[in-house]
Amino acid sequence: MEVINSFMTWIFKNRLGQIEAFKHDPHSTQAQVFQELIDAGKQTQFGKEHEFSRIRTYEDFAKQVPLFDYEGIKPYIDQVMRGKQGVLWNTEVEWFSKSSGTTSSRSKYIPVTEESLEDCHFKGGKDMVTMYVSNYPDSKLFSGKSLSIGGSLEKNPLNPQGTAKAGDISAVIMRNLPIWAQFARTPSLETALMNEWESKIEKMAHETMNENVVSIAGVPTWTIVLLRRILEIKKAKHILEVWPNLEVFFHGAVAFGPYKGLFQELIPSERMRYMETYNASEGFFGLQDQPHSDELLLLLDYGIFYEFIPMDHWDDENPEVIQLQDVEVGKNYAVVISTNGGLWRYKIGDTVRFTSTNPYRFKISGRTKHFINAFGEEVIVENAEKAIAYAAEQTGVSIENFTAAPAYFGNSGEKGAHEWIIEFAKNPEDMTRFGELLDQHLREINSDYDAKRHRDLALTKPIIHVADEGLFQNWLSQKGKLGGQNKVPRLSNNREYLDELLKLMK
Incomplete structure (x- = not known):
């Protein structure tokens, strides 16, 4: 040898x-x-x-x-x-x-x-x-x-x-x-x-x-x-x-x-x-x-x-x-x-x-567009927007704002997930169903996400936080980015934005 x-x-x-x-x-x-x-x-x-x-x-x-x-x-x-x-x-x-x-x-x-x-x-x-x-x-x-x-x-x-x-x-x-x-x-x-x-x-x-x-x-x-x-x-x-x-x-x-x-x-x-x-x-x-x-x-x-x-x-x-x-x-x-x-x-x-x-x-x-690719799933903004729009339509609600980022594998055997913060104009009556519809449609339109979600092998179902009214506006204001040219990043491949927003929710 x-x-x-x-x-x-x-x-x-x-x-x-x-x-x-x-x-x-x-x-x-x-x-x-x-x-x-x-x-x-x-x-x-x-x-x-x-x-x-x-x-x-x-x-x-x-x-x-x-x-x-x-x-x-x-x-x-x-x-x-x-x-x-x-x-x-x-x-x-x-x-x-x-x-x-x-x-x-x-x-x-x-x-x-x-x-x-x-x-x-x-x-x-x-x-x-x-x-x-x-x-x-x-x-x-x-x-x-x-x-x-x-x-x-x-x-x-x-x-x-x-x-x-x-x-x-x-x-x-x-x-x-x-x-x-x-x-x-x-x-x-x-x-x-x-x-x-x-x-x-x-x-x-x-x-x-x-x-x-x-x-x-x-x-x-x-x-x-x-x-x-x-x-x-x-x-x-x-x-x-x-x-x-x-x-x-x-x-x-x-x-x-x-x-x-x-x-x-x-x-x-x-x-x-x-x-x-x-x-x-x-x-x-x-x-x-x-x-x-x-x-x-x-x-x-x-x-x-x-x-x-x-x-x-x-x-x-x-x-x-x-x-x-x-x-x-x-x-x-x-x-x-x-x-x-x-x-x-x-x-x-x-x-x-x-x-x-x-x-x-x-x-x-990075990418020329916002995306999440922490697990090889290559989810782009268009995917996320289509999936959340579908879930909103099916549950009869409207979305004010949202962002999502990866929740990484944990050292104790926890699997990864996508973590979302969503601000609704009116909250869904059944958040569980909303999350299931969001996940389902994302799997339908993105084959890589679907493969990672298969039987929860690499990715588990999305984690969704319901934001208080005005959360995203307050966040942009604190960063000095209020105005027409400044938008909430829909997707991020790291947790910087998401963690900042989660702190504001506490």
Whole structure:
């Protein structure tokens, strides 16, 4: 096993030279990616409509191709999902990554091409390991199994008889891993891709608890649920009694800060390491490359061309858009990408703040819209407004104001929830029914929230506080923010606003 570990470590470290190359010459790397994307896009329907054959410079590209959000690019994606090829990319599309929806759709579907799978998502996984073993030469990462907590797959909803499939990006990646990688992971692929989460967690617990698990990769939410179940079955005090060689948790999708204390309780070891990744449905964008810093290295040779919108211009009719070389440290930018998955000038909805430009490192600073994504549920304001409006209509009440934020996992086994403060014009006669309707409709319109709520596995029912009349106005007044331009934040991914309001209610 020691020989295998040393050999595999040596193989992965061979990538270090290429990583150093794009770190030291980022702009030439991005220029090459740009040209390769334009060349691939010329023969596509999208490329012909936007005259890619006439594009010689970035300025041509920015002039001829507008910015797109999901609603804008969705008609092209729908054509691909119905089986038409050559629409957004010049090779066949057989997979779609599913994530939480937009205003008009319960779910988003992002094309995953062979190029984006191989040269972006897979490369990200390999580089994650490369950077880890480079930073920790004493690692025994290849001496045991990697526990992967993924999503599930489904039929293509627009062409269920076709061969193309859809699913969480983790499931798409897992399903397409090479055979050697399948041997290095646990649980079985069949179990990892199960749809029903309660059965899945149970089966995963029994399949993995007797393996030599050395690393875990997944979203903190489901990882906590699984670890707690394993501790119950094994009657263990902490997870190192089950997996004594566990050394690292590769995590992403949600902010890790609120979970760190809980993980330290479940895995009480100063030798345990945590490494953040930024892998979304649209692409693999960043990795934590330094052992003692939570900054992420921007990955520049992954078939993704980056542009950025300064957030102080976000609401402009024609916002300023800049290239990588023009970003400044400390400023917030909305991320715009063109990719080898067939996305063109696509606004992913995330915002970043650069901490360094040599090399380009950043932190995820938020979303372009208010949201809650503490458990991987990706609830956006439109979701919340639709759900609360539905509950109000069904119960015959009206809403004056509301806000919501996460209630995190507790150290004593408590599960997470969404905590709401709602000011009614007239209180519902039956608050329990109002809460049930709110929860029910949110599950209907957001598939990720629904998955986390399934049988209370990760999220329990919403906690609702009824606000006294004028609470929100008083709060805004105390903050000096009364006035037409100042609004109550509907959703927040942290508890700052909610806790301030709760104090005023006491």
